[in-house]
Amino acid sequence: MSVTAFPSPAPGPRLALLRRFCRHRGAVVGALIVLIIATAAALAGWLYPVDPLRIVAGPEIWPFTDRRFPLGTDSLGRDIMAIMVHGARATLLIGLVASLVATTLGVAVGAAAAWFGGWVDEVLMRIAELFQIIPNVVFVLTVVAVLGPRMENIIIAVGLVSWQPIARLTRAEFLSFKEREFVLACRACGMGNLRIALGEILPNVMPPVVVLSSLVIAGAILYESVISFLGFGDPGLASWGRLVGEGRTLIRSSWYICAVPGVAIMLAVLALNLIGDGLNDALNPKLRDRL
Template identity: 70%
Template sequence: MLTLFLDFARRFARNRAALAGLGLVFVVIGVAIAAPWWFPRPPLRIVGRAEIWPFVNSRFPLGTDSLGRDIAAMIAYGARTTLLIGLFASLTATSIGITIGATAAYLGGWVDEMLMRVTELFQTIPNLIFVLTIVAILGQKIEYVTIAVGIVSWTPIARLTRAEFLALRDREFVQACRSMGMGSLRIMFGEILPNALPPVIVLSSLVIAGAVLYESAVSFLGLGDPNVPSWGRLIGDGRTLIRTSWYICAVPGAAIMLTVLALNLVGDGLNDALNPKLRDR
């Protein structure tokens, strides 16, 4: 097991851009963890004069917004919201996608046909509109936003899982498991799934980046949780002042851009490390 991990780490380390992305992800995680120590006051509390520009007042290194709230505090606490929604939305999408894709490929026949038609139906619906509809129906709590993003993000994972299962379900080790009398669930999730996971893991890491963008868009449009600091909501609050105090939008916009870029770079590194066709590149 240790040898496999060291081999994976060596291949991942070949991609310097992926290492830079991983370092940036760790920075965002560190900021999110340290937020309560750096900013003990509630992040949505008014703490100073409105529209203080960055680097003008040492108390507010990133300035204040139109209400006098500390932008640095909202960025730090917003990192927690962003990472939690991205992680749990990816887990939700991965769980749904693996279940549907594995079931469709392993059982085949009318089950495969039905589940793939359902998958195609979900793909015809514009994702952002679907997310907004779900949030509008369920409510604006952070849990519902996470569920909504997970529900619209599972279809690529389902199709990839199905393709991997179709390639593996008739292999010798699967036939040996059937001859030994193993149940279908044990074969699917105990034998085939571990061999199909590498590309699924890569795609799941990219779903996190997509979830960050969806959450930012929902918050920007005012449908996010109003009691939770969010980068998208900060951009939405500052859009009316973009000509006079553009930094209110620029700071959280840069945070979103760098986080999504870092997650995509990590996904690219995972693809290099886990894709057998690229291992010797």
């Protein structure tokens, strides 16, 4: 008696997306690095419940020479490990929230410019160009200097310099979908403009925007590091960039003070860029067959 073999059901879209992402080895490595940083940030309050900026020992204790301070102490005698884990919390928070601000603003501006067209498109795109001609670092430092060195102000400043590429990408994607057959069919059925834009076009626009947003997080981390390095960061906040800035005067005698947070910044930015590459390969329909 023969047994009929039924084909296994096709995986769901989320599972298929996860499989394509996991085939990108660099993206998996980047995700593991971000997971380690996020775990350290989540456990910061439990591992070091006291103020990480307080002085706990003598200055310039080298890493792995004292069991109590695995990464040593800085020039003031503060525990570098405590600063690193608490700094991971601030770094990820600023990066994620700033990326959310930039994505929300960029999608709104790009969608409005493409959908309404005409003078609305011209005005919004000229505003985007105005932000692009201003040096980003100078603009961020100016905003933080005017509003004050607080985390909220840093997030606002970084978000304001990061939305233009997202707006341009959203505009281009909206224009490509605006006259597609399914959009014309929705109009023929009497569907409203807002419902078409938000319910039909926007979901198709978001995959490349998500990829770009992951890169905005990496840029936000760099901006925050530069701000803190130059002394414009929140003085009550543990920051990797601030630690690099404070250790630069001892680069010859105690180079590890700069090296430890510098390597952390490099790994975080590299990991986020690898994740962006993996998301691009997983979400790009032109690359699905290749993967």
